[in-house]
Amino acid sequence: MDVVARTRAFVDDELIPLEPDLLSKGWVAMLPTLRGKRDEAKKRGLWAPFLPQEHGGLGLTLLEYAHVSEVLGRGLLAHWVLNCQAPDVGNMELLIAHGTDAQKKQFLEPLTRGEIRSCFGMTEPEHAGSNPVWMSTRARREGDQLVIDGHKWFTTGADGASFCIVMAVTDPEAPLHGRASQIIVPTDTPGFRIVRNISVMGEPGADHPSHSEIRLENVRVPATNMLGPQGAGFALAQERLGPGRIHHCMRWIGICERAFELMVTRAATRELSPGKPLGTQQQIQLWIAESRAEIHAARLMVIDCAERIDRVGAHGARDYVSMIKFHVASVLQQVLDRAIQVHGALGMTDDTPLAYWYRHERAARIYDGPDEVHKASVAKRILQAHGMTARKD
Structure with missing residues (x-):
């Protein structure tokens, strides 16, 4: 293209x-x-x-x-x-x-033009992120307003964002997957407070790419700020995650390719002794060959998954979405680790982007669902297709 x-x-x-x-x-x-x-x-x-x-x-x-x-x-x-x-x-x-038309006018249009930024508040420090239906943030209806109280963290890019789409329980008595809704909250609303920007692996969270901890205390927004139907919060979150994992995985592959190029260049030009490049070592050659094969295989998996989503939707392709998530995250960590090792002490510095990626992309195996949860989900459906039944506790 x-x-x-x-x-x-x-x-x-x-x-x-x-x-x-x-x-x-x-x-x-x-x-x-x-x-x-x-x-x-x-x-x-x-x-x-x-x-x-x-x-x-x-x-x-x-x-x-x-x-x-x-x-x-x-x-x-x-x-x-x-x-x-x-x-x-x-x-x-x-x-x-x-x-709604009003929501698109107020929030979507300036976002598409790049005039503002936004954030998404779902994860809570009090609850396991691997169970997205378990949250304490509540939103209650008072007249024509929604009143929100809650505690979120790892809200990416909250510092400087103009609005946050907040996941909050609106009907505690509903079935598990119908309890929460998504609500658009302008960040200048009284009661919306950034507690801190979270440091990541020793890197202060002072800049935009950081993750924030936020508090919502008696935050009042118009009831018309609800995004989609009441109780559809979980369904909407799942809707964004399928394509979102394609975006993430291909971004990770791009990181892998750049790290691979840096690793190969270093191996070809760094001399162990006069006339003897680092790449003459068999272990380095093995890392280069393994990385090349793993990146290529990961790319084909993601492309196949994207084609399936285009054809049958994110739900129909859910096992493939899970597989690319945990597989590509693993390849990413492997390739980055090898690239750093080949660079030696230089790889630990910020003279190359490797250390930056290593700090920030270790989270690839955690966010959007821990790898272990995705693996268990895929395995259970495979076993069920082969006749396994399990007692419900």
Whole structure:
């Protein structure tokens, strides 16, 4: 696809050269430069590739966007420059599918134009994230308002976001999967408070890519801010996760490809002694061959899954969605670890992007459901198809 080649040229020529300054100076200092790159992305016709054309995007299919997302994964924050970063992508998709005209006018349109950012508040520190139907945040109806009280954390990008889509229990007596709703909460609403930006593996959470802990204390919003029907919160969350995992997995593959290139270059040019490159060592050769095969296999799995989602929907492809999630996350960690090892002490520094990815992408095996939960889910359905029944406790 022409858009993939053009995106690759933009990332490699315009964004990757900015990474040393980004890693040394931080997001805030680089924001004016990155905003300029956003303007350049719009001029080049690369803006919001996943969005339908009527909303200002390129209108790519899920499979087509998967290839673009891989290319964007090569660069730090390249997704943000093209306005297709998490959690904004999922929020835009939900607003397009389920938002009212008023919600689209107030929240979706400025988000698609890149004028504002958003966040998504689901995970709570008091409850296991692997059980998304178990949460304590509550929203009660008072007249024409919803009153929300709760505690969330790992709310990505909350610092600086204009609104948060909050998962809250609206009907505690309903069946498990019908208790929660999604509610749009402007972050300047009284009672919405960022407690802290969470540090990750020793890296202070001072910049936009951080995760925040938030409190909602007697937060009042119009009842018309409910997104979709009451009680549909879990269904909407699942709806965004299927395509979202395609986005994540292809981004991870893009990271793998960049890490692989750095590893191979280091192995070919770093000398153990005069005339003897590091790549002459058999163990390094094994890592290179294994990484090449694993990345290739992971890419084919994700492409196959994207085609299945386009054909039968996220629910029909749920086992394949789970498989790519835990498989690609594992490949990502393996490739990054090998690349760091080949770089030696240099790999531990921020002179390359490897350490940054290692800090932030270790979470790949945790968020969107721990790998172990996805593995158990796939295995149970396979066993049930072969006649296994289990007693319900």
